Structure formats: structure tokens, C-alpha cells
Amino acid sequence: ETGVTQTPRHLVMGMTNKKSLKCEQHLGHNAMYWYKQSAKKPLELMFVYSLEERVENNSVPSRFSPECPNSSHLFLHLHTLQPEDSALYLCASSPREALGEQFFGPGTRLTVL
Amino acid sequence: AQSVAQPEDQVNVAEGNPLTVKCTYSVSGNPYLFWYVQYPNRGLQFLLKYITGDNLVKGSYGFEAEFNKSQTSFHLKKPSALVSDSALYFCAVRDDLGGSQGNLIFGKGTKLSVKP
Numbered sequence: 001e002t003g004v005t006q007t008p009r010h011l012v013m014g015m016t017n018k019k020s021l022k023c024e025q026h027l028g029h030n031a032m033y034w035y036k037q038s039a040k041k042p043l044e045l046m047f048v049y050s051l052e053e054r055v056e057n058n059s060v061p062s063r064f065s066p067e068c069p070n071s072s073h074l075f076l077h078l079h080t081l082q083p084e085d086s087a088l089y090l091c092a093s094s095p096r097e098a099l100g101e102q103f104f105g106p107g108t109r110l111t112v113l
Numbered sequence: 114a115q116s117v118a119q120p121e122d123q124v125n126v127a128e129g130n131p132l133t134v135k136c137t138y139s140v141s142g143n144p145y146l147f148w149y150v151q152y153p154n155r156g157l158q159f160l161l162k163y164i165t166g167d168n169l170v171k172g173s174y175g176f177e178a179e180f181n182k183s184q185t186s187f188h189l190k191k192p193s194a195l196v197s198d199s200a201l202y203f204c205a206v207r208d209d210l211g212g213s214q215g216n217l218i219f220g221k222g223t224k225l226s227v228k229p
Contacts, residue, residue: 002158042218101147
């Protein structure tokens with residue numbers, strides 16, 4: 001256990017559905033991250049939050065909407081996704097933005113039909 | 114721009130033999146280097162890091178990595194491989210210049226397969 005939990009672990013959704021991924025960290029960290037992991041591709045950084053403020057958005061489509069209500073929780077709201085969005089979505093945290101190693105959650109395996 | 118290269122998609126070794134997983138990097142400033150391991154259906158687990166100091170870094174599960182500045186490499190090594198080491202290994206780098214360059218850049222991963 002890394003101290004970072006993600007729910008749900010698996011999600012199947014249609015292209016017209018709206019769903020949310022949740023991440024929670026119990027490490028007292030101030031920075032949290034969303035990554036997308038697709039087969040045979042490097043991890044793609046999607047969003048970075050530091051002290052609950054978004055500091056990085058790597059040109060992610062607007063159908064992905066992050067929310068960070070406090071330093072322990074991070075959400076990724078999903079709507080009108082495409083089949084190519086099917087991937088493993090990983091959440092991570094670190095003591096501060098761009099400082100120290102990142103601790104990863106187990107991921108949510110998302111399948112878009 | 115920062116980048117990380119893991120030239121091998123897969124590395125196969127026999128149990129008990131030494132293993133090496135290769136990583137080269139490119140950064141503008143000084144590199145901070147990391148190795149992570151991912152077991153099936155799990156997130157990434159931190160193995161070890163190089164920030165400064167001794168070029169040989171020791172980490173979890175008997176793994177070590179050597180920082181070579183002239184070759185811009187940070188290869189992961191283990192003297193004697195175990196079947197349980199079979200997993201996906203990621204090298205990552207970040208710059209010490211701060212800002213968005215401080216975010217981790219990951220390689221595409223190398224699948225390690227250790228056979229009995």
C-alpha cells in the first residue's frame with residue numbers, strides 16, 4: 001500500500017455517460033496528479049494540482065474535468081468520452097509539486113464502449 | 114526539452130543471473146532520476162532515485178542504479194534476478210530548474226521477464 005487509494009478500480013461506460021474517478025491520499029502531501037497509461041505508450045501527465053490549485057494542464061480534452069476540493073482528494077469527471085479514452089488512469093501525490101518521488105494509486109481501468 | 118529513453122521493450126533473463134534495464138535521459142539542468150516498477154493490475158511503486166551524491170544508488174528489493182553523467186544514463190541493475198522481479202519497469206527524469214520542467218517525464222517502460 002502506497003497511501004494513495006483510487007475508486008473505482010474498474011469502470012465501463014458508454015460514450016454518453018457521465019462518471020467520476022476518485023483519488024484519496026493519506027500522506028499529507030500537497031501535490032496531486034492525474035496520469036493516463038495506454039498500452040505501449042509512455043505515461044501521459046494530464047493534470048497537476050498544488051495546494052488545491054491547478055498548475056498544469058497538458059492540453060487535455062475538455063471531456064476530462066478535474067476537481068481538487070482539498071489537498072487529500074482529487075476527482076476526474078468524465079463525460080462524452082471516446083473509445084480511445086479507454087486506458088488505466090493513475091493518480092499520484094508528492095510532498096510538493098515537482099519535489100520528491102511521487103506515490104501512485106493502483107489506478108482505475110476505464111473502458112469506453 | 115526533457116526526455117527519457119528506454120531502448121528495450123522487453124528484457125529476458127534467467128533466475129539467478131544479473132539483470133540490467135537501460136535508461137538514458139536528456140534534461141536542460143541537472144537531472145533528478147527515478148525508477149519505478151509496476152506489477153500487473155497495480156500502480157507504480159517507487160524503487161530508487163538519484164538526486165545528488167554517490168553515483169551508485171541502492172533501492173528496494175535489492176535493486177541498484179548507476180548514474181553516469183557523461184553517458185547520460187541511469188541503468189537499473191540487480192546482481193541476481195528473481196522470478197518475482199518480473200514486471201514493467203519505468204525510468205523517469207525531472208529537471209532541477211523548477212516550474213513545469215519539474216514534472217516527471219516517464220519512459221515508455223521495459224517489461225522484465227525472469228524465467229526459472
